[in-house]
Amino acid sequence: SAKIIDGKLVAKQIREEVGVEIARMKDTIGVVPGLAVILVGSRKDSQTYVRNKKKACDAVGIKSYEVNLPEDASEYEVIKHIATFNDDPSVHGILVQLPLPRHMNDENILNAVSIEKDVDGFHPVNIGRLAMQGRDPFFVPCTPKGCMELLHRSGVEIKGKRAVVIGRSNIVGTPAALLLQKANATVSIVHSKTKNPEEITRQADIIIAAVGVANLVRGSWIKPGAAIIDVGINPVDDPASPRGYRLVGDVCFEEASKVAGAITPVPGGVGPMTIAMLLSNTLDSAKRIHKFK
Ligand code: NAD
Known part of the structure; x- marks a missing residue:
């Protein structure tokens, strides 16, 4: 019978590896990776996902920033917050929790995230690069x-x-x-x-x-x-x-x-791998931005 692939165990190993690298980066160059999460509306499932992401960040030493906007917020407001995080040097990853309210256009919002901070890998340019031979995206979903x-x-x-x-x-x-x-x-x-x-x-x-x-x-x-x-x-x-x-x-x-x-x-x-990969993407982003090997 089949070998069981234990995602819980692999995810734990990855979180540990990420934690070790974050500590090394902090000790060497004094940089702590930062992840910004934007949540629009009050879907219970989305709130749970965001809470779990924050907890996982805390556990490995990633600083998390959270913005909660009401269901009826405008696209412009969301994009304004994204632009602020794009310019904030303490933020290395930005993610907008999906799904967005019906009145918003996902593509406008995803397009606003800097491709170099798009740790979810949902920016159309990153998806496009993933589809191209000989090119690589900054991040993979x-x-x-x-x-x-x-x-x-x-x-x-x-x-x-x-x-x-x-x-x-x-x-x-x-x-x-x-x-x-x-x-x-x-x-x-x-x-x-x-x-x-x-x-x-x-x-x-x-x-x-x-x-x-x-x-x-x-x-x-x-x-x-x-x-x-x-x-x-x-x-x-x-x-x-x-x-x-x-x-x-x-x-x-x-x-x-x-x-x-x-x-x-x-x-x-x-299941457990998704957040582990988000942490890993955020670390990779901070390393790339600060040219830390
Ligand atoms: P989705 O509904 O966006 O896409 C489902 C896809 O399945 C569609 O492309 C559709 O064409 C195809 N499909 C539907 N019925 C089919 C059928 N009978 N035969 C073949 N293909 C069929 O869903 P999604 O967001 O891609 O998520 C898929 C599943 O993965 C869900 O159960 C979701 O909960 C789960 N999920 C898990 C994680 C995680 O583990 N972290 C993350 C995302 C999604």
Whole structure:
């Protein structure tokens, strides 16, 4: 049966490595990395994500700056705050928590973030560079970067292999496919309009599933020995759990773990990697800006 890829453990290792580097930078050149987070509105899930990011920053020694704006704030107000952080030398990373209120245009806002401080990697120029051969973005989006890190650290070979990404969102599926391609895999993307997706996924040595449909990927979709990265986080009813539900991935773990060579669990797979990658991106940004090796 499949080797379990322990994202919780890998994320912990990365947070420790980041903490050590931050201490070294502070001791050597007196610089502390700073991350600015802009939250618009009062979505409970977004507030939780922002709180978790702040906690993670505190734990590794990144100084965090937070701006909370009301739901009815104007695009101009958000962009004004971004511009202030762009010019602030103590801030090395800027992120705008998505989703934004409906009256705002995401692209206008993401375009306002300096590409050199865009630690979420969502600026259209950074995405464009990710898509270009021979060019590199300043930053890669955190969740797909976390998927790649899990593959690398589990010793999964990527070069020359067949990879299938299920899902084509801007924040996970599409950048994941671009990253696999940059790592010299032959990549297919399966999405909501794909016919017979299982015929395609069965050819894959590597599958990254980022769909948002509980247990979509069955054992019969998987080539024996394949490496499976399951990004999905889906609540399903579970009367036996104290909360009344539990979280499952896009991959049917019970079936897949009998066929695959390696697989991430949900929870405890990709989930913990996202914030670890944000911390790592923020450190990299501070290092680059201060030319610290
Ligand atoms: P999304 O809804 O933006 O995109 C889903 C994609 O899946 C779309 O491109 C769509 O074409 C495709 N799709 C939908 N139904 C399909 C089907 N039946 N077969 C094949 N493809 C189908 O979602 P997202 O933001 O990319 O997130 C995907 C999942 O990953 C969600 O469960 C989300 O909660 C999870 N997620 C986890 C993390 C993390 O672990 N840190 C981060 C982001 C998202």
